[in-house]
Amino acid sequence: xxxxxxxxxxxxxxxxxxxxxxxxxxxxxxxxxxxxxxxxxxxxxxxxxxxxxxxxxxxxxxxxxxxxxxxxxxxxxxxxxxxxxxxxxxxxxxxxxxxxxxxxxxxxxxxxxxxxxxxxxxxxxxxxxxxxxxxxxxxxxxxxxxxxxxxxxxxxxxxxxxxxxxxxxxxxxxxxxxxxxxxxxxxxxxxxxxxxx
Amino acid sequence: xxxxxxxxxxxxxxxxxxxxxxxxxxxxxxxxxxxxxxxxxxxxxxxxxxxxxxxxxxxxxxxxxxxxxxxxxxxxxxxxxxxxxxxxxxxxxxxxxxxxxxxxxxxxxxxxxxxxxxxxxxxxxxxxxxxxxxxxxxxxxxxxxxxxxxxxxxxxxxxxxxxxxxxxxxxxxxxxxxxxxxxxxxxxxxxxxxxxxxxxxxxxxxxxxxxxxxxxxxxxxxxxxxxxxxxxxxxxxxxxxxxxxxxxxxxxxxxxxxxxxxxxxxxxxxxxxxxxxxxxx
Numbered sequence: 001x002x003x004x005x006x007x008x009x010x011x012x013x014x015x016x017x018x019x020x021x022x023x024x025x026x027x028x029x030x031x032x033x034x035x036x037x038x039x040x041x042x043x044x045x046x047x048x049x050x051x052x053x054x055x056x057x058x059x060x061x062x063x064x065x066x067x068x069x070x071x072x073x074x075x076x077x078x079x080x081x082x083x084x085x086x087x088x089x090x091x092x093x094x095x096x097x098x099x100x101x102x103x104x105x106x107x108x109x110x111x112x113x114x115x116x117x118x119x120x121x122x123x124x125x126x127x128x129x130x131x132x133x134x135x136x137x138x139x140x141x142x143x144x145x146x147x148x149x150x151x152x153x154x155x156x157x158x159x160x161x162x163x164x165x166x167x168x169x170x171x172x173x174x175x176x177x178x179x180x181x182x183x184x185x186x187x188x189x190x191x192x193x194x195x196x197x
Numbered sequence: 198x199x200x201x202x203x204x205x206x207x208x209x210x211x212x213x214x215x216x217x218x219x220x221x222x223x224x225x226x227x228x229x230x231x232x233x234x235x236x237x238x239x240x241x242x243x244x245x246x247x248x249x250x251x252x253x254x255x256x257x258x259x260x261x262x263x264x265x266x267x268x269x270x271x272x273x274x275x276x277x278x279x280x281x282x283x284x285x286x287x288x289x290x291x292x293x294x295x296x297x298x299x300x301x302x303x304x305x306x307x308x309x310x311x312x313x314x315x316x317x318x319x320x321x322x323x324x325x326x327x328x329x330x331x332x333x334x335x336x337x338x339x340x341x342x343x344x345x346x347x348x349x350x351x352x353x354x355x356x357x358x359x360x361x362x363x364x365x366x367x368x369x370x371x372x373x374x375x376x377x378x379x380x381x382x383x384x385x386x387x388x389x390x391x392x393x394x395x396x397x398x399x400x401x402x403x404x405x406x407x408x409x410x411x412x413x414x415x416x417x418x419x420x421x422x423x424x425x426x427x428x429x430x431x432x433x434x435x436x437x438x439x440x441x442x443x444x445x446x447x448x449x450x451x452x453x454x455x456x457x458x459x460x461x462x463x464x465x466x467x468x469x470x471x472x473x474x475x476x477x478x
Binding site: 069 | 201255256257258259261262264265267268271273274275276279326327329330331332333459461462463464465466467468469470473474475476
């Protein structure tokens with residue numbers, strides 16, 4: 001099965017929030033609600049050896065998605081065609097369990113519609129393979145890549161192939177959820193922080 | 198993390214109701230406190246109903262709840278809770294009907310014993326759905342065991358209260374009191390275990406922990422459990438009502454503490470909304 005996801009090259013990310021804004025416009029996300037955010041990691045170290053990087057965060061398209069397991073209505077599901085984890089808002093009863101179960105805290109709640117929401121990898125654009133998510137298209141630094149990790153010809157796989165293993169990271173796994181999103185951060189730019197102390 | 202009061206009330210009341218009905222089943226098995234069973238089952242049904250209503254108030258879109266019924270086969274935590282809540286409710290109603298019919302004592306006993314088993318399973322299941330990888334302070338079997346213990350003790354004292362009010366014979370009250378003490382010990386041991394596991398969790402609520410879990414859920418519950426067995430000279434009605442109050446407060450403390458201590462493994466959107474910075478200044 002396909003492992004469609006985003007690959008984020010943190011060597012290139014300037015923390016400009018263009019991905020956040022593009023996401024909100026494309027997906028008509030309400031005021032104060034987000035499917036994608038950018039966190040500053042650092043600055044750390046002591047002068048003159050200071051480092052910092054920007055970390056865009058969103059649904060990690062886990063291989064073992066806890067949100068799907070806990071959903072009582074099947075509103076959170078894995079799409080049979082694209083293998084992307086999605087939410088059927090028509091079925092969501094607003095119980096918040098998927099939000100409690102997400103180990104990364106990257107789901108939000110649509111107060112107007114009374115349902116959970118999250119990054120869909122812009123499925124309305126990408127499901128047929130004709131386009132990329134708007135955050136990828138609108139990244140001014142060219143730091144975001146979309147594609148199937150199991151397809152060596154995808155943009156995501158090609159970008160990863162440029163780097164050694166010590167530059168490629170995932171968010172920490174609390175135990176078998178296997179986040180699919182990959183982050184590229186070269187040690188020459190900054191050292192990757194595991195975030196969980 | 199914000200305390201979700203609807204879910205606190207749901208699991209507290211529904212747990213007490215399910216355990217109260219389990220004690221009705223126990224009294225049927227032991228052949229004691231015959232006069233108390235109907236009222237105890239009725240009271241248990243009332244607790245279950247209050248809990249069920251509270252759970253619906255948690256939903257943002259309760260009008261779509263039929264999807265949860267259609268998807269019950271997923272056996273997600275909520276699906277299991279929903280199935281058990283419905284099953285225990287039906288068993289209670291059937292028992293109440295049979296208890297009022299002549300020549301239905303055997304059938305009523307069978308239903309009550311099934312209710313005993315299902316009620317106990319439900320007390321555990323109410324906490325089991327919170328055992329999530331994403332919440333380090335919840336990800337332990339001690340949490341559902343604590344839900345089980347607090348529910349069981351509350352149900353025991355509920356039954357004891359009814360038995361005392363119905364003026365059951367002293368030796369029969371003492372017999373059921375022994376089982377209430379067992380429930381109180383299970384409650385206290387489970388809470389001690391969970392307190393040891395999660396007591397130092399960040400965001401822990403001091404009042405819920407010390408006032409609810411420790412003072413009411415462990416100390417008072419154990420003392421009144423001894424009283425239920427007749428080891429403390431107190432009227433049974435006082436022991437029953439005080440025990441019910443103490444275990445409900447202990448259960449409330451557990452649940453409120455759990456939510457307050459339920460910080461996520463990572464809470465990245467919350468971090469972004471707040472300081473926006475990890476590790477740095």
